[in-house]
Amino acid sequence: MGSQVAVVTGASSGIGLGLTRALLERGFSVVGTARQTSREPSLVPTEQLALVDGDVGDKATARKVFEVAESRFGQVDLLINNAGLFIAKPFTDYDESDFAQLVSTNIAGFFHMSQQALRWMVPRKAGHIVNIGTSLVGQPISGVSGALAILTKGGLETATRALSIEYAGQGIRVNTVAAGAIDTPMHSQDKHPFLRTMSPMHRVGTVAEMVDAVLYLHGATYVSGEVLHVDGGAHAGKW
Template sequence: MSEKKTALVTGASSGIGLELTHTLLARGYQVVANSRTITSAGTLAASERLALVDGDIADQETAKKVVDTAVQRFGRVDLLVNNAGIFIPKPFTDYSMQDFERLVRTNLVGFFFVTQYAIEQMQKQYSGHIVNITTTLADQPVAGVSASMALLTKGGLNTVTKALAIEYAGEGIRVNAVAPGNIDTPLHKNDDYGFLRNMHPIARMGQASEVVDAILYLDAATFVTGEIISVDGGAHAGKW
């Protein structure tokens, strides 16, 4: 088995996932990066320490392939970052069944299978770390930002983070989450940046690198589990 750490990153072709993949590689990690079309996206190139896996992470076969690739190529799974996710904001009564199914499939099912497979491998190693990417809005909704069904799924990830941290603490497996505010990524390319900046007491957009910093802290902080770190310019602190 390799002595280097091996990380799995979903939603890795752009935004936070892409920044994280580059940073992990720069720090010596071996990485398995996934998105629906990661090999054709042109943002990452496979290498000796980087494996690319195409496919929807909500498909059980894709989730299994991500973990199997890590074990076959690099011998272990040390870090799983469940970054793939979607956010559909709209008034509650405007949500369609299609919206609901998309949110559940990507945000929850996409977490479910790959985390199960990763934990099974981590149990064999008696070590491992999972980081879920949620949103600060799950615990601190903001007037004027209607996104209840998106928050239902992301809030569920906050809850399962704590539940799994307790369930697997005795097996050497830690589970944490990072809850970003509005981050300057392609997700917001068509949005009003002025409005988004003012949703934070620190009135600017966050950077993907700042979310990555929180993930790296959690991966190094071996006595921290069940934690949800807000990277949101203070928005989680309350009304301002």
């Protein structure tokens, strides 16, 4: 999988940072983007890595990211829509600000980045888009109130299936990794005892396990329209 070019959103921390490092180690060139990617000390621009600061919910960010990809690397083989927001609260407690933030990051970010990527991939008749979702879409969990956030993430799964069919004839695949509770800076250590109850395996997943799932999907060239759950079996049902 060397000599390929990937775009990773939310690249400055957690899963996005892990993906960026793993892709670089495997010979990819990477354009990483987040609001403050350039401030992440472990990400230093090189001939193989370009960084773009910006809000994925802003169309201008997507344009800039792919302009950089064109000028630096000349192609895009893989887009990972990792940037995401999850606001957990009772449904009637959500306000307009919560709604705007969730739609901007989870929906508009996916839309703008994927649209730009497809405009690159279609002429080449090759490419792969991987979205990072949540297993709560298919299996809500008592004690985790987040219906509005789940609504936006559910859209990624439906779009994954629709786009995989729409673009299959043009050599482009679209998949989603539905994550369970993953050990990232998003979750403080004091929350881990509860997070472990969210899976029948009674543990929290690792960034490395998410990376493995994305790399599997990228190498599995006959897999498209798939929602791959990395959640310790939580999606399987009641436990």
